[in-house]
Amino acid sequence: MxxxxxxxxxxxxxxxxxxxxxxxxxxxxxxxxxxxxxxxxxxxxxxxxxxxxxxxxxxxxxxxxxxxxxxxxxxxxxxxxxxxxxxxxxxxxxxxxxxxRVVVDRTECLQRLARSASAPVAEAVRSVREALTTAQAPLLASETRAAWADRERDAMSAHLAEACADVAARALDAQDVDAAVELSRRAVELAPFDERAATVRIAALEAAGRRAEALRCYLDLRRRLVDELGVEPGAEARARYLRLLTGPAEQAWEAPSRTELAALLELLRDTLGRVPGLDTVPVERALGRVASHALALL
Missing domain, CATH: 1.10.10.10 (Winged helix-like DNA-binding domain superfamily/Winged helix DNA-binding domain)
Known part of the structure; x- marks a missing residue:
């Protein structure tokens, strides 16, 4: 063989x-x-x-x-x-x-991803983890100048990211938060502009009680989309962000952490900085004063 x-x-x-x-x-x-x-x-x-x-x-x-x-x-x-x-x-x-008489590692990787789509959650998580292990090294690393190799690498990253996001969402529904956090992280790493991957990641981090990281995930997604593509996040990502800010109605309000507050101030600064004709100098001064007072209260 x-x-x-x-x-x-x-x-x-x-x-x-x-x-x-x-x-x-x-x-x-x-x-x-x-x-x-x-x-x-x-x-x-x-x-x-x-x-x-x-x-x-x-x-x-x-x-x-x-x-x-x-x-x-x-x-x-x-x-x-x-x-x-x-x-x-x-x-x-x-x-x-x-x-x-021939086994190709790329084919095995794609087969594992395909099985994960219909397998029970635990088996799906295992299949995706095995695929990620197989794909640890770059695909076709020997080909650094071939356009067809670049296309194959992009396609493989997309396959892996989609499977990671899908199985992470299913794991979250099954209350396997650790698997959801792990696989959603890989999905975002593989597809940093994919809103669905980021949205699943935010939900997984929220379920894990890591709200500051979830806010940072949204902020990073928004910055990439705005800076590179000139678009704002879609409705689903924005709704997840608002949920993070307000929390479920039955949840008692808790004071934000320093990390959360810093993330929110950064998002506000970024948003105001994109308002046409707005003088950013007094905005920066005002935000600096707000940040200092707010952080002093924590």
């Missing part, structure tokens, strides 16, 4: 030996192997491989050169150049990996 690791440095393990780096035959043969591994056993045409490996600069001899690269890969990871006993199979549509 062959194992192809796409997270971190691309590596093939076969019969107890590891093949990576120059041993895979060079940059382009390695990319051919990676593209086949990303296809999860589906055939990839020669034209598609040429397009991905060379881009617009493909030479006239690209197809025969590609065929030679496939031979290089076969020899590097085991199997004769002709491919009869190789895990890299030739088809009428191009090439594909024999998934009965």
């Amino acid at each position: 062959h194992r192809i690791m796409l997270f971190g440095t691309t590596t093939v393990t076969v019969d107890g030996r590891e093949v990576s780096g120059p041993a895979l035959g060079g940059v382009k043969p390695r990319q051919v192997l990676e593209l086949l591994a990303l296809a999860d056993g589906a055939p990839v045409t020669k034209d598609r491989l040429v397009e991905m490996v060379w881009g617009d600069g493909a030479p006239a001899s690209a197809v025969p050169t590609l065929e030679s690269y496939v031979c290089v890969v076969r020899r590097a990871i085991g199997g004769v150049a002709g491919g009869r006993d190789s895990v890299v199979l030739t088809t009428s549509a191009g090439y594909r990996l024999d998934t009965t």
Whole structure:
């Protein structure tokens, strides 16, 4: 059985030996192997491989050169150049990996995420944690200049973030607050502009009694959205923020902590600073006085 690791440095393990780096035959043969591994056993045409490996600069001899690269890969990871006993199979549509004899870590990661969607909460939490462990290293770390590798990394981050947010929300409903806090943190790290991930994170922190961190989470989300995208948080995130400020009707009022007060003052300063035509100098002075008096009372 062959194992192809796409997270971190691309590596093939076969019969107890590891093949990576120059041993895979060079940059382009390695990319051919990676593209086949990303296809999860589906055939990839020669034209598609040429397009991905060379881009617009493909030479006239690209197809025969590609065929030679496939031979290089076969020899590097085991199997004769002709491919009869190789895990890299030739088809009428191009090439594909024999998934009965190859395991790809990216495929395993995506399968775990897919299982988490319908599994019971405890099993879903475990599946997502296993996927996160698999994805600790960057996907396709060997490819620093390939646009297709960037797209694959972005897609994987989106898959992981969505699963983390979904399972965190389910864990919160099941009153597994620790899992909700853990997975929502990873969701926000993976997708810092995702309002749903941040909203789940805020709810998890609130349930854990960490209101100051929840306020900070909203403030960070708002700053990213406003500064980078020029938009305010949506209705759900704002409603969660207002809930943090007021608390449930049945909850007794408690004095805010220094961290909470500092976060609220920072949010107020940021909001007022965006009012057209407002002189910010007296605003800063007034807020400074308010902050000093308020913090002195705590």
